[in-house]
Each structure stands twice: as structure tokens, then as C-alpha cells.
Amino acid sequence: xxxxxxxxxxxxxxxxxxxxxxxxxxxxxxxxxxxxxxxxxxxxxxxxxxxxxxxxxxxxxxxxxxxxxxxxxxxxxxxxxxxxxxxxxxxxxxxxxxxxxxxxxxxxxxxxxxxxxxxxxxxxxxxxxxxxxxxxxxxxxxxxxxxxxxxxxxxxxxxxxxxxxxxxxxxxxxxxxxxxxxxxxxxxxxxxxxxxxxxxxxxxxxxxxxxxxxxxxxxxxxxxxxxxxxxxxxxxxxxxxxxxxxxxxxxxxxxxxxxxxxxxxxxxxxxxxxxxxxxxxxxxxxxxxxxxxxxxxxxxxxxxxxxxxxxxxxxxxxxxxxxxxxxxxxxxxxxxxxxxxxxxxxxxxxxxxxxxxxxxxxxxxxxxxxxxxxxxxxxxxxxxxxxxxxxxxxxxxxxxxxxxxxxxx
Numbered sequence: 001x002x003x004x005x006x007x008x009x010x011x012x013x014x015x016x017x018x019x020x021x022x023x024x025x026x027x028x029x030x031x032x033x034x035x036x037x038x039x040x041x042x043x044x045x046x047x048x049x050x051x052x053x054x055x056x057x058x059x060x061x062x063x064x065x066x067x068x069x070x071x072x073x074x075x076x077x078x079x080x081x082x083x084x085x086x087x088x089x090x091x092x093x094x095x096x097x098x099x100x101x102x103x104x105x106x107x108x109x110x111x112x113x114x115x116x117x118x119x120x121x122x123x124x125x126x127x128x129x130x131x132x133x134x135x136x137x138x139x140x141x142x143x144x145x146x147x148x149x150x151x152x153x154x155x156x157x158x159x160x161x162x163x164x165x166x167x168x169x170x171x172x173x174x175x176x177x178x179x180x181x182x183x184x185x186x187x188x189x190x191x192x193x194x195x196x197x198x199x200x201x202x203x204x205x206x207x208x209x210x211x212x213x214x215x216x217x218x219x220x221x222x223x224x225x226x227x228x229x230x231x232x233x234x235x236x237x238x239x240x241x242x243x244x245x246x247x248x249x250x251x252x253x254x255x256x257x258x259x260x261x262x263x264x265x266x267x268x269x270x271x272x273x274x275x276x277x278x279x280x281x282x283x284x285x286x287x288x289x290x291x292x293x294x295x296x297x298x299x300x301x302x303x304x305x306x307x308x309x310x311x312x313x314x315x316x317x318x319x320x321x322x323x324x325x326x327x328x329x330x331x332x333x334x335x336x337x338x339x340x341x342x343x344x345x346x347x348x349x350x351x352x353x354x355x356x357x358x359x360x361x362x363x364x365x366x367x368x369x370x371x372x373x374x375x376x377x378x379x380x381x382x383x384x385x386x387x388x389x390x391x392x393x394x395x396x397x398x399x400x401x402x403x404x405x406x407x408x409x
Contacts, residue, residue, distance in 0.1 A: 059115030122170030169219025171279015173201035222305030226278030247277030285391030295382035322394035
């Protein structure tokens, strides 16, 4: 992928199948510790601080929420071994469902847990957030649906939680939401509240070293789409704008090399930084890409990042008439020059990034059961119910959604 000139869910399936626990290093340096918006520990070997962080939070019996692949490869066992008395729930699927969450909640109660560890990609960490919510809040997850006013029902009465991402993409370790497929709504549904921020995010790029090229590419494009969509969203948030730009720079630095050489810790660190910053930036909101990928991902089990990668160039072209200056400004800020077709350059760069990665180029190329072109009107209706397009720079109609899907197919 060309680098701009700059002085810069199935999360689980392949991750678990191909990853292996990182080799012990010779006493890594202490991780960087900072707070924004939640407490973050960042650096190679940061996972070794887990026990101390749980003790600081007063957690004596954590539930480690993860997926079958990370159990099979031994990574879940390695992390569980860092703390005493951890129970393990590994029943999280890609694009997790409410049933996953309820079974995890049952495990939480049976083991008399007092805190949670989310280990994995966005699926596992989001499931841990949802279990955390229902551990102290009555009812079903649909009661906390953002689009139905559920955010007001979420209080600070939540057990502590540590998030340890094993992919560099979703940014949910620094996000306020949990996205779960619910039978009551028939779609991926978000519960959103500042109270859902993990108590601590432990970002250890060594945990991503075993990620295979395809999943590295998909999660990396997820991070890239977060940075681009949040920068273009209609919400005014200059702090998140700056974070989105810096996140995009880190993704451009690390993505191609992380895909080419998964053992390159520098590239993995850049990607984990870009993913974290992307997760922070979308506190500002996202756009039509995510509304469409939420609709498609919940139906066909396609990987969220791969969907975003395919949809992003089409969404940028759709948004260009309404957001040309903003797209051009983002292009300039990541080093794509001035005085020419900056907006076009950014769209081209995203297309080149997708072309250089081991990812499908079109929705029809995805290996996802249940995704069918004839169902585009259904997917478009689901996308219109999703909250993300509300901050898209160009208002979206049902016909717009159908057109975008048709062009991406």
C-alpha cells in the first residue's frame, strides 16, 4: 500500500486457529500507562500487568470471556494463568448473539465472579461488555438499545472489566458500546454509554503476532474505516478529529507490513495504536459504511472489517458531493498534498489499499452463508434502522442504501 508522505468477529475464527501464544520475551519494558478516555496500558508484554490491574480494581474472581479458537491455541489459557481463580467462558461466536451473552451471564453467576476480562477481537470484548451490563441491570439487552432510548437506563453500577484485544481493528477496548445480534430487533443492536467503557484496556501487540494475513488485513481495514468515517461524521468534536488523523497515519504505516510479515512487532504495534485511536475517534460517530456492514454482518456472518473494506470506497464516492472539502482536508492532513484533487486522491488510496490486501473486492466474493444479492432491499431496511448513518455527511434514504449495496456487489 502506498504510504502518504508524512513525517508518519470471525474476529475469533482464524485468530484462534492460527495464533499461538507469544514466546516469553527477555523482560520487556514497562508498558506505557495513560488515561483517555479510559485507563490504557500499552506495549509489548503489557498483558503481564493484568493481575496487578485486577487487584487495583478489587477483582478477586474474574470471568474471562473469549472464543473457542483462542482456547484451542492456548492463548486464553496463558492469559488466564496470569491471574488466580479465573473462570473461563469461551462460547462467543463471530457477530455474537444474545444467547452467547446469556450463557456467559449464567457462567458469571455460577462461578460467583466479581469482574470480567474480555480477551479477543470485537466479538469477545463486546460480549464481555454485554455480560457486564446484564450482571447488574435487569431485563434483556433490547431494553438498552440506543435507538430506543436505552442509554439513559445504563448506570455506573457495573462490575470492573479489563479488555485485552488480540486483533488490531475494532477499537472496542476504548469504546462505549457493545454490538450484539438480538432476536427482538432482528439486527445487530448497540447499547451505548460512557459507563460501558472497560475499566482498563491492556493493549499488548504481542497478542496479535499470530494473526493470519487475511484477518490482519480485515481488522486493519476496520481500523482505517473508523478513522475515515469518524473524521467525516457530522458531529463537532475537534479532539476526535485529531485522533482520527493520527490513527489513520499509524494504520498507513503498519498495515501492509503487518500483513506481509506478521512477526514484525513494530508493524503490529503501529496497527494496535491505529486501532486504539480509531476506537477513540468514533466516540464522534461513524457513517453509512457501518450501518451497511452491521446489516450485512448480522445476516451472513461475514467479517465486519472485510465488509467495511469493500464498502468504504463506494461510501466515499457517495459522500463526496456533500463532503468534498472535508474529504480533501483529511487527505491533506495525512500527507496527500495540496492544490489538486485531494478528495480523489484519498478515495484512490483507499482503493489501492484494498487492492493490495488479501481481501475480497466485492460483496459477491465473500464466503458468507446467507448473503444474497436478491436480498438487498432487506439489508437496506436493516441499515436504515442502524444508528451510524445518522452522522453520515450525506443523508441516506432507503434507495441510497440499496444503490450502495448494488454497486458494491
